[in-house]
Amino acid sequence: MFSGRPLHLDGPLLIALVFLSALGLVVIFSASGENWDVMLKQGARLGVSVVAMLILAQVSPETFRRLSPHLFVIGLIALLGVLVIGVSAKGAQRWLDLGVVRFQPSELMKLAVPMAVAWLLTRGRMPPSFSMVMAALMVTLIPAGLVVIQPDLGTAIMLIVSGMIVVFLAGIRWHHIMMLLAALAALAPFLWSRLDGYQQQRILTLFDPFADPLGSGYQAIQAQIAIGSAGIWGKGWLEGSQSHLEFIPERSTDFIFAVFAEEFGLIGVLMLVLLYLFIVGRCLVMAYHTRDTYSRLLIGALALTFFFYLFVNLGMVSGILPIVGVPLPLISYGGTSMLTLMAGFGMIMGMHARRRLMT
Amino acid sequence: MAASELPSARAVAPETVRRRIRIAAVMALALSLILIWRFYSLQVLQYERYQTLSLDNHIRIQAVPPVRGLILDRHGVVLAQNTAVHILQVVPEKVHDMEVMLRKVDDLVGLSTTEVEAFRSRLKKHPSFEKVLLKARLDDVETATFAVNEYRFPGVTLEAVLHRDYPQGSLVSHVLGYVGRISESEEAMIDPAAYQGVRSIGKIGIEKQYEDLLLGRPGFAQVEIDAHGRTLRTISRNSATPGNTLNLTIDADLQRIAREALGNQRGAVVAIAPSSGEVLTMASSPSFDPNLFVDGIDQQTYDALRGLEDRPLLNRVLYGRYAPGSTIKPVIAQAILDAGISPRESVYCPGWYTLPDSTRRYRCWKKTGHGPVNLHGAVEQSCDVYFYEMGRRLGIEGMADVLTRFGLGAVTGVDLPKEPDGLVPTPQWKRATRNESWYPGEDLITVIGQGYLMVTPMQLARMTATLANRGIPVQPRLLLSKEDSLSGEIIPSNVSSQPAKPATEASLDQVIQSMTAVMHSPRGTARASGRRSPYQIAGKTGTAQVIGIAQDEEYDESVIPEKFHDHALFIAFAPVDNPQIAIAVVVENGGSGAKVAAPIARKIMDRFFQKKLQRAAAPSKHHVFG
Known part of the structure; x- marks a missing residue:
């Protein structure tokens, strides 16, 4: 049963993940102003997340596949529940209070959406027909829409991306991709008008952050100063003046990469990006090796979504993408996102380890 | 599991997915290269630039909000000023637990549900590193209590800010309007740079009209901060430019007389200097306290004010639309002469x-009739029958022409936002809006200032001033x-150039003589209000039936009379030979113009001329301490 892999784990991936998370704790310690409390709290979350990963690695891919539509429906109901009876924090209504734990349905959806789309597409022919693509689009857009009105634009974008990656991997025809892109372009002015003023401002700020240095450009400028002033070698751990003078807003969460880049310089940035790419690459290799379509789609989608998180976060911190609240995966302070990611990696390892059972 | 699903799910995955994974991997690599290039560019190519910026960065720039301009009356009485108050602000990202903090602040200084709700909604709209207002006005005890406990509240700061204050309360509220918190829709309109650190904006009235003049320009302070972000010292200060002080044409004292004369009645009084157009008095009753709006009025109070049948928020002088009744007869008389x-x-x-x-009989207000009347007598005694006959002869076009020339049914151009126009009806208008033709009977209704004709008290005052100006x-x-x-x-405000005069001087003199007879002859309708005045008055009474509600689209809700008594109207100017004040008075459901509206005008004129005499007697008052 173990087929040479204890607990269905994957050695290289596990080591990389543990190394990355440990690095995250080190950066959080600095970003929080050397606050042991914050770091230990995050450490505890990491522990819980690793346990979740271990458990999920033991579940068979067939079970996941069967559960996919149910999980999706549960997530959808929970999202509706959030809008009706949800609890707000930091201005957005994202949480359900279940008495014992607070639960954030949009995080569940980060797994449930790619699972549901993969489930849907594997029921039909490959590559998917146009109607299948439209069905997958609906499965993606409905939860994303519910998340947008919480409001949580960042998570909604990530949900759409994860669903679309599955569709892409399933082999959607190129002319269908073109049609979808054309539709998006046609809708763009409408979508733009639906954005809040501050969101529009964040996009405009990209082009010239120094136009409004005290307002919307502030965050972008301060982050770029932190990154740029680090040079090749960085200012050293706990030595980032930008970070420690509290110039960088949200420096333990969405902007934590600016702290890292300030303290560890371009060398650190390269190492970290390589570490992330190793994780993504390892997962893609695992997807390559699995034999059933569902596993291959899901592993590929989870890995590429993980990469997309990295890209959006680094892009926004370095000022080439607008500021949408997307955390740096496995490093930003905050528990739920880490739990979801680790759960996803657990599923990946499990699916890969049992790839032979499926044939 | 249905057997039919199994093949596709369990089948060896087609090569497509593998091919796509390879494509995606290449795309991911390309995106990574973009990121790495970006960091290379920031950290190597532009390193020196950012290093300099970083070193400069222990200097922080803070916006210094400007002081809003004062608003004074024509003699320097303060109508709007700024007073220092203490407020509580919160930087959300520095607060450990928002709920605990709110509870503790509530225990200490008290927070209303409205304040907490407003705070929560503001939280959503601001990034977590920006200050968000929690409590707008702390009294002295609350300020002191919080000040000694401030250390217990990281992220919550007590700040002294300037706060708009209207010391005259409800006296001039309709003219001044008020400022209030900048709303989301306003935020989208304004230039954020011009409003750095500014919390409020003119919402209506003068405060809105002259927002640009009153606002001022924000300044910036460069402050040096320590490693904990605390301010060490201010390095340089580019002071804010305070807004302009505005002197209004309003005379607060006359305004008070007008408000007192109106008492509890619903109505409007407006007095202007005919030669310059300066508005001396603009009173609308009932009124409201503009101070309620400064911190953002709570929904309950606002709904209560709006819901009141008397509509205290409505500036009746500008937005009240009334049938002018007989007050237009002098202007019609002019048309008769011109014809x-x-x-x-x-x-x-x-x-x-x-x-x-x-x-069909159209009745005169005097049931027993006036007997034979000529133009003079018809104005003096307000004979409707004479005007019915003349209205028939002039026709609606002739009347509409003269009414329009005297500014009725058109905006007066007074410097307040969103002035409505009113209506002088024409057959074309009726055809266009109601698809009906004009009936001869409507000539008769129009000639006595009823029917579709709708004017604002401000338009009546302008008409009166035009009469006074010959x-x-x-x-x-x-x-x-x-x-x-x-x-x-x-800097005196510009007097706009006026179009050429519309009437011949000699014929207007005849009309003015008749208006003088209204006040001073034994048969004049307002002789009671003209009695024993040391100056000569020319006036005209009006009593307008409350037939219905104005049909116009935009402002019809603003004039909903709950009772159906007649409105009392009166227009007058004085002295006849050298007019210095022109007045229009409307008292809703007041009944007779002569009995109710004319005495109000007389009180204002008496006070106006009394003050003139006093000023003439003590010309050097301002130089006593000079």
Whole structure:
């Protein structure tokens, strides 16, 4: 049963993940102003997340596949529940209070959406027909829409991306991709008008952050100063003046990469990006090796979504993408996102380890 | 599991997915290269630039909000000023637990549900590193209590800010309007740089009209901070430029007289200087306290104010639309003269009038009739029958022409936002809006200022001033002068050039004589209010039936009379020979114009001329301490 892999784990991936998370704790310690409390709290979350990963690695891919539509429906109901009876924090209504734990349905959806789309597409022919693509689009857009009105634009974008990656991997025809892109372009002015003023401002700020240095450009400028002033070698751990003078807003969460880049310089940035790419690459290799379509789609989608998180976060911190609240995966302070990611990696390892059972 | 699903799910995955994974991997690599290039560019190519910026960065720039300009009356009485108050602000990302903090602050200084709700909604709209207002006005005890406990509240700061204050309360609220918190829709309109650190904006009235002049320009302070972000010292200060001080044409004292004379009645009084258009008094009753709006009025109070049948928020002078009644008769008289009809021609008034081929009787206000009346007598005694006959002869076009020339049914151009226009009806208008033709009977209704005709008290005042000017129209204005905050220079507001006078002087003199008779002859309708005045008054009473509600689209909700008594109206100017004040008075459901509206005008005129005399007697008052 173990087929040479204890607990269905994957050695290289596990080591990389543990190394990355440990690095995250080190950066959080600095970003929080050397606050042991914050770091230990995050450490505890990491522990819980690793346990979740271990458990999920033991579940068979067939079970996941069967559960996919149910999980999706549960997530959808929970999202509706959030809008009706949800609890707000930091201005957005994202949480359900279940008495014992607070639960954030949009995080569940980060797994449930790619699972549901993969489930849907594997029921039909490959590559998917146009109607299948439209069905997958609906499965993606409905939860994303519910998340947008919480409001949580960042998570909604990530949900759409994860669903679309599955569709892409399933082999959607190129002319269908073109049609979808054309539709998006046609809708763009409408979508733009639906954005809040501050969101529009964040996009405009990209082009010239120094136009409004005290307002919307502030965050972008301060982050770029932190990154740029680090040079090749960085200012050293706990030595980032930008970070420690509290110039960088949200420096333990969405902007934590600016702290890292300030303290560890371009060398650190390269190492970290390589570490992330190793994780993504390892997962893609695992997807390559699995034999059933569902596993291959899901592993590929989870890995590429993980990469997309990295890209959006680094892009926004370095000022080439607008500021949408997307955390740096496995490093930003905050528990739920880490739990979801680790759960996803657990599923990946499990699916890969049992790839032979499926044939 | 249905067996039919199994093949596709379990089948060896097709090569497509593998091919796509390879494509995606290449795309991910390309995106990574973009990121790495970006970091290379920031950290290597632009390193020196950012290093310099970083070193400079222990200096922080803070916006210094400007002080809003004062608003004074024409003699320097303060109508709007700024007073220091303490507020609580929160930087959300520095607060450990928002709920605990709110509870503790509530225990200490008290937070209303409204305040907490407003705070929560503001939280959503601001990034977590920006200050968000928690409590707007702390009294002295609350300020002191919080100050000694401030250390217990990381992220919560107590700050002293300037706060708009209207010391005259409800006296001039309709003119001034008020400032309030900048709303989301306003935020989208304004230039954020001009409003750095500014919390409020003019919402209506003068505060809105002259927002640009009152606002001022924010300044910036460079402060040096320590490793914990605390301010060490201010390095340089680019002071904010305070807004201009505005002198209004309003005389607060006359305004008070007008408000007192109106008492509890619903109505409007407006007095303007005919030669300059300066608005001396603009009173609308009932009124409201503008101070309620400064911190953002709570929904309950606002709904209560809006819901009141008396509509205290409505500035009746500008937005109230009324049938002018007989107050337009002097202007119609002018049209009669212009049409070449002899002022000596008499019409016999039996108390009613019928159109040539009709039996319907149009009644005069005096049931027993006036007997034979000529133009002079018809204005003096407000004989409706005379005007019915003349209205028939002039026709609606002739009347609409003269009413329009005297500014009725058109905006007066007074410097307040969103002035409505009112309505002078024409057959074309009726055809266009109601698809009906014009009936001769409607000529008769229009000639006595009823029917579709709708004017604002401000338009009536402008018409009166035009009469006083012997036909030269004038544009009413509220801004007397502005004082430049930097140079101290006083700049009078521009008097706009006026179009040529519409009437011949000689014929207007005849009309004015009749208006003088209204006040001072034994048969004048307002003789009670003209009695024993040391100056000569020319006036005209009006009593307008409350037939229905104005049909116009935009402002019809603003004039909903709950009772159906007649509105009392009165217009007058004085002295007749050298007019210095022109007044229009409307008292809703007040009944008779002569009994209710005219005495109000008289009180204002008495006070106005009394003050003139006092000022003339003590000319050097301002130099006593100089």
